[in-house]
Amino acid sequence: MVINKQLVLTYLYLLIYILLSSGVILYNKWVLSPKYFNFPFPITLTMIHMGFSGLVAFLLIRVFKVVKPVNMTFEIYLSCVVPISAFFASSLWFGNTAYLFISVAFIQMLKALMPVATFVMAVICGTDKLKCDLLLNMMLVSVGVVVSSYGEIHFNVVGTIYQVTGIVAEALRLVLTQVLLQKKGLTLNPITSLYYIAPCSFLFLFIPWYLLELPSMEISQIQFNFWIFFSNALCALALNFSIFLVIGRTGAVTIRVAGVLKDWILIALSTVVFPESTITELNIIGYGIALCGVVMYNYLKVKDARSSQLPTDGVSDRHGKLQDLKMEKKSSDLHVPDDVINNKSSDEEAPLLPTSRFSPGSHSS
Numbered sequence: 001m002v003i004n005k006q007l008v009l010t011y012l013y014l015l016i017y018i019l020l021s022s023g024v025i026l027y028n029k030w031v032l033s034p035k036y037f038n039f040p041f042p043i044t045l046t047m048i049h050m051g052f053s054g055l056v057a058f059l060l061i062r063v064f065k066v067v068k069p070v071n072m073t074f075e076i077y078l079s080c081v082v083p084i085s086a087f088f089a090s091s092l093w094f095g096n097t098a099y100l101f102i103s104v105a106f107i108q109m110l111k112a113l114m115p116v117a118t119f120v121m122a123v124i125c126g127t128d129k130l131k132c133d134l135l136l137n138m139m140l141v142s143v144g145v146v147v148s149s150y151g152e153i154h155f156n157v158v159g160t161i162y163q164v165t166g167i168v169a170e171a172l173r174l175v176l177t178q179v180l181l182q183k184k185g186l187t188l189n190p191i192t193s194l195y196y197i198a199p200c201s202f203l204f205l206f207i208p209w210y211l212l213e214l215p216s217m218e219i220s221q222i223q224f225n226f227w228i229f230f231s232n233a234l235c236a237l238a239l240n241f242s243i244f245l246v247i248g249r250t251g252a253v254t255i256r257v258a259g260v261l262k263d264w265i266l267i268a269l270s271t272v273v274f275p276e277s278t279i280t281e282l283n284i285i286g287y288g289i290a291l292c293g294v295v296m297y298n299y300l301k302v303k304d305a306r307s308s309q310l311p312t313d314g315v316s317d318r319h320g321k322l323q324d325l326k327m328e329k330k331s332s333d334l335h336v337p338d339d340v341i342n343n344k345s346s347d348e349e350a351p352l353l354p355t356s357r358f359s360p361g362s363h364s365s
């Protein structure tokens with residue numbers, strides 16, 4: 001039996017992506033949770049991720065010159081990068097704050113709303129059309145999330161609002177990326193995305209950090225373990241690069257399937273790592289309903305993309321892949337898609353990806 005080394009390598013990259021994506025989310029929850037590491041400062045954690053990612057990107061571009069910077073003018077930076085960074089920072093801030101109030105499993109279930117939010121924003125901004133089949137899928141996803149929420153034993157209104165607000169902010173970021181950057185013809189890879197967006201997001205987060213978290217940090221006994229925060233930020237950065245590797249070796253459908261698999265694995269793992277998390281039958285039924293809508297939605301988007309981009313096969317396939325991975329904003333991802341919107345979904349832990357379409361996923365910073 002002949003083993004296809006390239007195929008084995010592809011599945012290895014997918015495995016690394018799934019492990020890193022799930023790991024970053026669980027790691028963030030562990031760090032933030034008062035029951036574990038007890039560092040209840042989500043904005044601070046997000047700023048650490050942004051600062052670390054921006055520094056690494058700077059070194060790769062300006063010092064080691066591994067990647068060339070794009071032709072970024074002040075006008076483009078002000079009109080495109082700044083608003084995108086603002087929504088990116090907001091999505092990570094709200095998404096990470098949700099970990100203080102609700103479980104990882106329930107957060108993943110709520111993230112099924114990501115395609116709904118992005119679709120609605122895209123229709124409002126005129127980048128997508130309101131179609132009956134897509135609308136029915138969105139309604140199915142919404143019903144599933146409502147059922148899942150009803151079955152949540154430890155339902156928390158504040159945490160749910162934070163998570164949903166983070167999803168809306170991420171949806172706006174995806175739509176803005178398409179509307180602003182695509183019209184400018186600007187393409188950012190994961191490293192250049194971090195280089196331009198991470199520092200700006202860091203600055204946006206500074207104001208709420210100064211007003212909301214700094215006073216509490218001054219009067220509370222906080223433990224700051226360098227290796228914990230360094231390894232946490234390193235995992236978030238590695239997730240972005242693993243997404244880049246996966247995009248170069250798989251198709252859009254494969255990435256979507258991997259995203260769905262990862263969500264189920266993450267939900268199961270979270271109940272093991274955090275025993276206080278309880279999943280009910282109604283949770284599973286509701287999430288299953290939502291997932292059916294998400295899978296059908298992904299199928300329709302892939303079908304539309306292929307039929308409308310047949311002349312440019314190679315480019316369209318790469319765009320499709322990129323969008324899939326973009327949607328999993330799990331908890332402190334950094335990636336900026338150029339084309340990310342046509343598919344609506346995102347990875348929290350990888351909020352700074354390059355172009356394309358996404359599936360349902362997760363992250364926050």
